[in-house]
Amino acid sequence: MPTTVFHVFHDDDDSLTLGTRAAQRVHEVAADHGCEVEVFCFGPAQRRLTGPGGSAAGEVYNRRIDALVASGVRVTACVNAARAEGTEAELTRRGLRLRVARDEFLRHTLEAATVITF
Numbered sequence: 001m002p003t004t005v006f007h008v009f010h011d012d013d014d015s016l017t018l019g020t021r022a023a024q025r026v027h028e029v030a031a032d033h034g035c036e037v038e039v040f041c042f043g044p045a046q047r048r049l050t051g052p053g054g055s056a057a058g059e060v061y062n063r064r065i066d067a068l069v070a071s072g073v074r075v076t077a078c079v080n081a082a083r084a085e086g087t088e089a090e091l092t093r094r095g096l097r098l099r100v101a102r103d104e105f106l107r108h109t110l111e112a113a114t115v116i117t118f
Contacts, residue, residue: 005037078104
């Protein structure tokens with residue numbers, strides 16, 4: 001099944017909120033078109049998944065990530081980064097899938113996914 005991956009990397013307010021909102025909006029119609037949506041949080045954006053939100057945008061980002069997980073969207077983050085930051089248990093509890101980033105990027109290539117980065 002064709003897949004669109006929203007790769008949320010940057011941690012500026014616009015990237016966090018627009019990347020997750022775009023994922024939500026595309027997910028609303030993806031099944032009608034025989035497509036799937038995934039979100040991959042990595043780098044600075046992954047660090048904003050835990051800790052004290054810091055800003056209104058950070059809170060919106062985290063609410064949207066949880067809503068995406070709840071709606072069945074595969075949301076992934078880097079297991080090595082999570083282990084290094086001590087956030088593995090928290091991210092797993094929230095329903096994120098933790099994988100090696102290298103392997104996820106290669107999977108996206110092998111599956112011919114469309115990757116949009118924010």
